[in-house]
Amino acid sequence: MTEPIDLRSDTVTKPTPAMRRAMAEAEVGDDVLDGDPSVKRLESRVAEMLGKPSGLFFPTGTMANQAALWLQGEPGTEVYCHDDSHIVNWEIAGTAALAGLQVRLVRGGPVLEAEALHAAFRRPFSIHAPRASLVCAENTHNGAGGMVTPVERLRAIRETAAEAGLPVHLDGARLWNASVATGTSLADFAACASTVMVSFSKGLGAPVGACLVGDERPMRRAWEVRKRLGGGMRQSGILAAAALHGLDHHLGRMHEDHTRAKRLATELAKVPGVQVVPPDTNIVMIDLVAGQESSAVVERAKQLGVRCTSWNATRVRCVLHLDIDDAALTRATAALSEALRA
Numbered sequence: 576m577t578e579p580i581d582l583r584s585d586t587v588t589k590p591t592p593a594m595r596r597a598m599a600e601a602e603v604g605d606d607v608l609d610g611d612p613s614v615k616r617l618e619s620r621v622a623e624m625l626g627k628p629s630g631l632f633f634p635t636g637t638m639a640n641q642a643a644l645w646l647q648g649e650p651g652t653e654v655y656c657h658d659d660s661h662i663v664n665w666e667i668a669g670t671a672a673l674a675g676l677q678v679r680l681v682r683g684g685p686v687l688e689a690e691a692l693h694a695a696f697r698r699p700f701s702i703h704a705p706r707a708s709l710v711c712a713e714n715t716h717n718g719a720g721g722m723v724t725p726v727e728r729l730r731a732i733r734e735t736a737a738e739a740g741l742p743v744h745l746d747g748a749r750l751w752n753a754s755v756a757t758g759t760s761l762a763d764f765a766a767c768a769s770t771v772m773v774s775f776s777k778g779l780g781a782p783v784g785a786c787l788v789g790d791e792r793p794m795r796r797a798w799e800v801r802k803r804l805g806g807g808m809r810q811s812g813i814l815a816a817a818a819l820h821g822l823d824h825h826l827g828r829m830h831e832d833h834t835r836a837k838r839l840a841t842e843l844a845k846v847p848g849v850q851v852v853p854p855d856t857n858i859v860m861i862d863l864v865a866g867q868e869s870s871a872v873v874e875r876a877k878q879l880g881v882r883c884t885s886w887n888a889t890r891v892r893c894v895l896h897l898d899i900d901d902a903a904l905t906r907a908t909a910a911l912s913e914a915l916r917a
């Protein structure tokens with residue numbers, strides 16, 4: 576049988592031969608001791624792209640998000656998060672375990688909106704109610720199918736948060752995709768938050784890594800917090816080189832993933848008994864509205880040579896990425912149509 580086509584996530588991409596060469600040839604140093612030149616190059620490049628004074632390289636996006644919560648959230652207070660956000664659902668309650676924060680879920684709508692945030696604020700003031708210290712947004716929003724929050728709506732969130740005296744952290748693991756899809760610059764998005772996390776291991780195709788960039792004040796203690804979380808890395812220039820290679824060679828092709836996602840969505844929407852969320856970016860969410868179980872569809876697709884995931888009991892997720900070309904898309908579309916029909 577031919578190789579399975581893996582649409583489970585954009586994290587499954589394997590480093591290309593050219594990326595591996597860049598890693599092998601990277602100039603390195605001890606980044607915990609006195610700095611690694613490749614890491615420094617990556618941090619300053621990403622900070623500049625996002626229009627922030629400084630950036631710090633992290634082994635994972637999860638650790639960078641948790642560091643941001645730690646840097647800006649005050650233990651024993653609340654952080655406002657959309658109920659379908661990565662920080663709430665996929666970081667195993669690090670908010671509580673590490674940062675000492677209670678999450679106040681903001682519901683209503685597929686992504687965080689200023690109106691819903693405002694409605695979630697506790698009022699009238701009571702000395703007995705928890706105070707809040709932070710708002711978290713996510714762009715693109717994974718749980719909503721890679722949905723983009725346009726910059727005007729993100730600005731409204733920042734303004735609503737600021738009226739309550741709260742900073743905003745932006746989980747921008749896929750902010751690259753949001754920028755490519757809208758033409759809004761990364762810096763314009765990043766200006767809506769005091770800290771932003773961007774990931775290198777999704778659409779950019781690096782094996783691991785993320786950057787936290789931010790305004791001077793929250794970033795002042797970022798190095799210390801990363802070290803405390805166990806995120807100090809030594810010759811990490813090898814990893815930074817992969818991220819730099821991704822920025823040089825893979826950011827410019829990301830629009831292809833969006834085009835292919837739209838093509839996949841259009842074809843799968845023709846299958847009876849399914850509803851497809853029209854994709855803004857590279858994630859296709861397929862809702863099974865005729866009583867099928869997503870796990871059964873995922874298993875049938877696997878038999879037909881395509882890997883995808885059960886997002887929940889009735890929703891299947893497919894993600895387009897660097898390792899999926901037009902030929903793979905054609906094969907995947909046929910197999911998924913068949914798996915969904917059965």
Ligand SMILES: *Cc1c(COP(=O)(O)O)cnc(C)c1O
Binds near residue numbers: 636717746
């Ligand atoms: C993948 C992801 C993260 C975490 O990144 P890791 O590097 O896998 O820890 C955080 N937020 C969102 C929205 C993600 O998609």
